Amino acid sequence: MVNIKPLLGLVCLLSLMSCDQLKSSKVIRLGHGLSTGHSVHQGMVYFGEQLEKISEGKFKVQIYPSQQLGTERQCLELLQIGSLDMTKVSAGVLENFSPSIKVFGIPYMFKDKEHTFRVLDGPIGDELLAGTEKYWLKGLGYYDSGSRSFYTIDRPVEQPNDLEGLKIRVMESQTAIDMVKSFGGSPTPISWGELYTALQQGVVDGAENNPPSFYLSRHYEVCKYYILDEHTVLPDVVLMSTHLWNTLNDQEQKWIQEAMDLSVIEQRRLWSVSEQESLEAVKAAGVQVSYPDKIPFAEMSKTVADQYAKDPLIKSFIDKIKNTQ
Numbered sequence: 001m002v003n004i005k006p007l008l009g010l011v012c013l014l015s016l017m018s019c020d021q022l023k024s025s026k027v028i029r030l031g032h033g034l035s036t037g038h039s040v041h042q043g044m045v046y047f048g049e050q051l052e053k054i055s056e057g058k059f060k061v062q063i064y065p066s067q068q069l070g071t072e073r074q075c076l077e078l079l080q081i082g083s084l085d086m087t088k089v090s091a092g093v094l095e096n097f098s099p100s101i102k103v104f105g106i107p108y109m110f111k112d113k114e115h116t117f118r119v120l121d122g123p124i125g126d127e128l129l130a131g132t133e134k135y136w137l138k139g140l141g142y143y144d145s146g147s148r149s150f151y152t153i154d155r156p157v158e159q160p161n162d163l164e165g166l167k168i169r170v171m172e173s174q175t176a177i178d179m180v181k182s183f184g185g186s187p188t189p190i191s192w193g194e195l196y197t198a199l200q201q202g203v204v205d206g207a208e209n210n211p212p213s214f215y216l217s218r219h220y221e222v223c224k225y226y227i228l229d230e231h232t233v234l235p236d237v238v239l240m241s242t243h244l245w246n247t248l249n250d251q252e253q254k255w256i257q258e259a260m261d262l263s264v265i266e267q268r269r270l271w272s273v274s275e276q277e278s279l280e281a282v283k284a285a286g287v288q289v290s291y292p293d294k295i296p297f298a299e300m301s302k303t304v305a306d307q308y309a310k311d312p313l314i315k316s317f318i319d320k321i322k323n324t325q
């Protein structure tokens with residue numbers, strides 16, 4: 001007869017070890033609204049891997065994608081009460097919680113990609129992230145989210161006046177509402193997860209987003225016109241609840257920041273690949289993609305900058321961004 005006792009002993013020992021390891025590692029729960037094919041999700045997976053490595057298994061990251069834990073606004077609220085540890089939201093939604101973030105919602109704020117990253121990765125970006133902390137949201141980094149452009153169901157937008165009277169879905173964001181109004185459109189706030197159905201049922205005539213989100217959400221199946229007017233550059237912001245952050249020691253905070261910085265680099269690399277691929281994919285699927293003269297769009301939406309410049313806080317950030325070379 002085979003003696004299975006030693007084998008049983010080994011099994012017990014292994015299961016005890018894994019329980020023990022699990023007990024000693026803290027699980028960070030991260031919720032967000034995008035699909036797993038998105039560079040944002042992949043950047044987060046990379047963050048988890050890096051954090052686990054750097055912290056030698058003391059931290060693990062559990063990711064909940066696709067609005068499983070709620071809309072971007074709801075995830076931020078969960079962070080504020082400490083019921084969720086981390087999230088990623090668009091700056092458009094974050095502006096409801098931290099007013100200085102509204103500066104990102106102003107159309108044509110940045111000259112080009114280099115200008116954007118000089119701002120985000122420099123003192124202004126740091127200051128804007130630090131500004132969220134008093135709202136129980138510790139900003140950890142900016143993921144690339146490109147720029148946003150209009151897509152429509154029934155007819156193409158060729159110039160800004162074509163938006164007149166069109167119902168355009170926007171995020172839960174006042175600057176986005178004002179931006180669509182500046183073009184004469186009718187802004188309709190709908191959460192990202194509900195948008196496909198809203199487009200399909202004709203609740204709205206169109207929406208606006210960057211190429212990867214347009215593609216991966218499959219909105220291109222319904223919207224056959226995409227005009228790359230690139231009206232806003234709204235970064236995706238990764239945040240941690242201060243209810244968790246403030247309980248961590250210096251070393252643990254450093255690990256998290258280090259892993260996040262690495263994931264920002266990785267996400268931005270994945271982003272540029274997916275931006276190109278997404279544009280090609282929607283074109284191949286029969287979407288008419290156009291590249292308009294952006295000047296008329298910039299001129300028409302200038303009223304948004306004028307309106308927000310009346311607020312001294314936003315004005316100070318507009319000036320700082322404009323003065324960044």
Ligand code: EAX
Nearest residue numbers: 033089090171192209213
């Ligand atoms: O944050 O809701 C949106 O349009 C956002 O771009 C998207 O969910 C990524």
